[in-house]
Amino acid sequence: MNEHQKLFKPIKNERTFEKVSRRIKRLIFDGVLKPGDRLPSETELAHQFDVSRQTIREGLRILELSGFITIQKGGSGGPLIQTTILNTINNLFLDAFQLEKVTTEELTLARFEIERVVMDYVIDRADDSDIQRLRENVQRARMKIENNLVAVDENIEFHNLLAEASKNHVFVMVVGSIAAVVRDHTSRLTANLEGPDNTGAYSESVLKSKNAVDIHEKIVEAIEAKDRKKAKQLMESHLQEVGHRLESLKD
Amino acid sequence: MNEHQKLFKPIKNERTFEKVSRRIKRLIFDGVLKPGDRLPSETELAHQFDVSRQTIREGLRILELSGFITIQKGGSGGPLIQTTILNTINNLFLDAFQLEKVTTEELTLARFEIERVVMDYVIDRADDSDIQRLRENVQRARMKIENNLVAVDENIEFHNLLAEASKNHVFVMVVGSIAAVVRDHTSRLTANLEGPDNTGAYSESVLKSKNAVDIHEKIVEAIEAKDRKKAKQLMESHLQEVGHRLESLKD
DNA sequence: TCACATTTGTCCGTATGTATC
DNA sequence: AGATACATACGGACAAATGTG
Numbered sequence: 394m395n396e397h398q399k400l401f402k403p404i405k406n407e408r409t410f411e412k413v414s415r416r417i418k419r420l421i422f423d424g425v426l427k428p429g430d431r432l433p434s435e436t437e438l439a440h441q442f443d444v445s446r447q448t449i450r451e452g453l454r455i456l457e458l459s460g461f462i463t464i465q466k467g468g469s470g471g472p473l474i475q476t477t478i479l480n481t482i483n484n485l486f487l488d489a490f491q492l493e494k495v496t497t498e499e500l501t502l503a504r505f506e507i508e509r510v511v512m513d514y515v516i517d518r519a520d521d522s523d524i525q526r527l528r529e530n531v532q533r534a535r536m537k538i539e540n541n542l543v544a545v546d547e548n549i550e551f552h553n554l555l556a557e558a559s560k561n562h563v564f565v566m567v568v569g570s571i572a573a574v575v576r577d578h579t580s581r582l583t584a585n586l587e588g589p590d591n592t593g594a595y596s597e598s599v600l601k602s603k604n605a606v607d608i609h610e611k612i613v614e615a616i617e618a619k620d621r622k623k624a625k626q627l628m629e630s631h632l633q634e635v636g637h638r639l640e641s642l643k644d
Numbered sequence: 645m646n647e648h649q650k651l652f653k654p655i656k657n658e659r660t661f662e663k664v665s666r667r668i669k670r671l672i673f674d675g676v677l678k679p680g681d682r683l684p685s686e687t688e689l690a691h692q693f694d695v696s697r698q699t700i701r702e703g704l705r706i707l708e709l710s711g712f713i714t715i716q717k718g719g720s721g722g723p724l725i726q727t728t729i730l731n732t733i734n735n736l737f738l739d740a741f742q743l744e745k746v747t748t749e750e751l752t753l754a755r756f757e758i759e760r761v762v763m764d765y766v767i768d769r770a771d772d773s774d775i776q777r778l779r780e781n782v783q784r785a786r787m788k789i790e791n792n793l794v795a796v797d798e799n800i801e802f803h804n805l806l807a808e809a810s811k812n813h814v815f816v817m818v819v820g821s822i823a824a825v826v827r828d829h830t831s832r833l834t835a836n837l838e839g840p841d842n843t844g845a846y847s848e849s850v851l852k853s854k855n856a857v858d859i860h861e862k863i864v865e866a867i868e869a870k871d872r873k874k875a876k877q878l879m880e881s882h883l884q885e886v887g888h889r890l891e892s893l894k895d
Numbered sequence: 896t897c898a899c900a901t902t903t904g905t906c907c908g909t910a911t912g913t914a915t916c
Numbered sequence: 917a918g919a920t921a922c923a924t925a926c927g928g929a930c931a932a933a934t935g936t937g
Contacts, residue, residue, distance in 0.1 A: 409925070410705075422742055434902055445926045447698060450903090454661075454705050459736065467934025468901045478743060482736050486817070488710065489729050491673055495813045503814035506761045562746040563754035566737070567818050657933095659904070685922060696906045701923090718914020719921040897937100904932070912924075 409444055413452030416442075421461055421474060432462065432472035479566060483573035490574050497578065497643060501636030504571050505629065508552065511568060512628045514559035516621045523558035527613045530554055534606045543583075543602045549576045551609050558616075575639070582642035601638060605631070660695055664703030665710075667693075672712055672725060683713065683723035733817065734824035741825050748829065748894060752887030755822050756880065759803065762819060763879045765810035767872045774809035778864045781805055785857045794834075794853045800827045802860050809867075826890070833893035852889060856882070 407415075420426045432438065435453070439446045453472055456462045460481030462472045490500075515523075534547035549572050556568035583598055608631045615624035658666075671677045683689065686704070690697045704723055707713045711729030716722060741751075766774075785798035800823045807819035834849055859882045866875035 408923095418739075436902080447701075447927090448925065450698075451702060451705050451924095454702050455709055458706055458709050459739065461739075464903070465934080466901095466903045466932080468899090469935055470902050470933085478736065478740055482733065482740060485710065485729065485733050485736060488669075488712075489733060489817060490813075492727055492729060493813045493817075499812045499814050503812055503818070507758065507818075510757045510761065561750045561754055562741075562744050563750050563822065566740060567754070567758075571814065661904090687922085698907095699905065702904095715923070716914080717912080717923050719919095720915055721913090721922050900934105900936080902932100902934085904930105906930080907928085908926105910924100910926075912922100914920105914922080916918100916920080 410448045410451035410455070413438075413442055413444065413449060414455040417452070417456060418459075418461060426474050428474050428476035430474045432474070434471050479569055482566060483570050486570040487574055487577055495574075497636075497639050500571065500574060500578070501632070501639060504575065505632045505636065507564075507567060507571070508555070508632060509625060509629060511556055511559045511561075511564050512625050513621070514561065514564070515555055515616060516619055516624055518560045519558040519616055523554070524613060524617050526554050527551065527558070527609075527616070531606060531610050531613060534602075534609070538599055538603050538606060541596070541599055543598045544606060545576065545579060545602070548602065548605045548609065549573075575635075578639060579642075582639065605635070661699045661702035661706070664689075664693055664695065664700060665706040668703070668707060669710075669712060672727075677725050679725050679727055681725045683725065685722045730817065730820060734821050737821040737825055738828055746825075748887075748890050751822065751825060751829070752883070752890060755826065756883045756887065758815075758818060758822070759806070759883060760876060760880060762807055762810045762812075762815050763876050764872070765812065765815070766806055766867060767870055767875055769811045770809040770867055774805070775864060775868050777805050778802065778809070778860075778867070782857060782861050782864060785853075785860070789850055789854050789857060792847070792850055794849045795857060796827065796830060796853070799853065799856045799860070800824075826886075829890055830893075833890065856886070859885075 417426070417432070426432070432453075433441065435446050435449050438449045438453075442449065453462065453464065456472070457464055458481070460475060460478030462474055464470075464472050530547055530551050534544035534551075537544040537547065552572050553565070553569050556565045559565075608627060612624055612627050612631070615627060668677070668683070677683070683704075684692065686697050686700050689700045689704075693700065704713065704715065707723070708715055709732065711727060711732035712725070713723045714726045714728065716724060740746075781798055781802050785795035785802075788795040788798065803823050804816070804820050807816045810816075859878060863875055863878045863882070866878060
C-alpha cells in the first residue's frame with residue numbers, strides 16, 4: 394500500500410536553478426550545444442530564462458561541478474561546454490573512497506582483478522593507433538625519468554590508455570576512477586619522503602618509476618605480439634608489485 | 645619547457661565559495677561533523693565565515709551536489725549532514741553514459757566480467773548475515789511478484805548485496821554504479837511497453853522478473869553451499885540472459 | 896603599453912514560500 | 917491556527933579579472 398503512495402510523488406518541487414541546469418544539460422545531450430561552444434553570459438541567461446542572476450549562477454554551479462562546463466572570467470569569458478565529464482567522476486570517487494575509508498588492500502585487489510580482465514579484451518581489440526599511443530606514453534615517461542623526475546602521471550595514464558584499447562567505455566570509466574584513487578594515494582604517500590634528506594628518497598622513487606616504465610614497455614610488446622599469456626602475466630605481477638609498494642609506503 | 649611553467653600555477657585563485665565548501669568538507673572527513681548533524685543556517689554561516697549569503701549558498705550547493713549534505717526548507721530546517729555520495733556517483737555515471745554514448749553491449753559485457761569476478765570473492769567471504777540479507781531480498785521480490793508487480797528495485801539490489809558480500813568497497817561502488825545504469829535502461833525501455841494494451845506486456849515483465857528471482861534464489865543456495873562452480877555458472881547465464889533481454893527491448 | 900569593455904565574483908537589502916512548533 | 921525560522925528568489929551595486937583594440 395504505502396509502496397503505491399511513493400509513486401507519483403514529486404512533480405513540481407524542483408527548484409528553479411535545477412530547472413535551469415536541467416534545461417542546459419538537455420541541450421548538451423541533444424547535441425545542440427557542443428564541446429567548445431560558449432554559453433551566453435550570466436546576465437544574458439538571466440534575461441533569456443527570465444530569472445535572477447543568482448539563480449542562473451547556482452544552475453551553472455551544478456553544471457560546472459558535474460563537469461559539463463567550465464567558467465572563465467573576464468572579457469570574452471563565460472561558461473564553456475566541455476568534452477567529457479569523466480574527470481568529475483574520478484574526483485567523486487576520491488571523495489567516496491575517503492568517506493568509506495577504503496583500504497589500500499581493497500583498492501589493490503579490485504584493481505588487480507579488473508585490469509586483469511581488461512587485458513583480455515585489449516589483446517583482442519587493440520589496434521595500431523592504440524599501440525602507438527601506448528608507445529608514446531612510454532616514451533614520455535622515459536623522458537621524464539632521464540631528467541630525474543618521477544613519471545607518476547604518465548604511468549597512471551598508461552593504465553587508462555589500456556582501458557581505452559579494450560574499446561569498452563565502462564572499463565574506461567572504472568579503470569580511470571580506480572587509477573585516480575591510486576594516483577592520489579601514491580602522491581600522498583610519497584609526499585612524506587620529500588624531507589630534508591630528499592635526494593636519496595627521491596632517486597628511489599625515480600627508480601621505482603623506471604621499473605614501472607620498463608614493465609609497461611614489455612607489456613606493450615606482448616600486446617603487439619598478441620601474446621595473451623605473457624601480457625596478462627606481466628600485468629598481474631606489475632599490479633601486485635605496485636600494490637606492495639603502496640602497502641610498504643603506508644608505514 | 646612549457647611543461648615546467650605548468651607547475652606551480654594555481655595557489656590563490658580559489659573562489660570564496662570553494663573555500664567554504666572545502667572547509668566544511670574537511671570537517672566531515674575529519675569526523676567533526678557526522679551524518680545526522682545539522683549545519684547552522686545560511687545566515688548564521690554567512691556570519692561565521694564573514695561572507696555573504698550568496699557565497700554560502702553556492703558553497704552549500706557544491707556540497708549538496710557532491711552528496712555530502714541535503715538541504716531542508718522551513719522552520720528548524722537547514723543543511724543536514726547526510727552522505728548520499730554514492731547516489732551522486734551513480735547519477736554522474738548515468739550522465740556519462742549518455743554523454744559518451746555507451747551502448748547496451750558494452751554495459752552488459754562489463755557487467756558480466758566484473759560481477760563474475762566479484763562472485764569468486766563472495767563464495768570465499770560471504771558470512772551468515774550476508775546470506776540472510778540475500779534471502780530477505782529474494783523474499784521481498786517474491787512478495788511483489790505475487791501481487792503482480794515487477795521487482796525491479798529488488799532485483800537490482802540483489803546484485804548490490806552480492807557486491808557487499810565480497811567485502812570490498814571498490815566492488816560495491818563499481819557494481820552499484822553499473823547497476824544504476826542497468827536500472828535506468830530497464831525502466832526506460834520497459835516504459836515503452838506501458839501502452840494501451842499494457843496488461844499483456846505488463847504480465848510478461850512480471851514473468852521475466854520472476855525468472856530473475858528464481859535464479860537469484862538458486863544463486864543464494866549455491867553460495868551457501870559454497871559451490872563455486874555452480875554459483876559462477878548460474879551468475880554468468882543469468883547476466884547473459886538479462887543482457888539479451890535489454891538488447892531485445894531496444895527494438 | 897595602456898585604457899576599455901565584458902564577464903565573473905561578491906555583497907547588501909528585500910520579498911516570498913514553506914515547513915515546524 | 918498563528919508565529920517562527922529557514923531556504924528560495926529577486927534586484928541593484930561594486931570589485932576583480934581578463935581579453936581586446
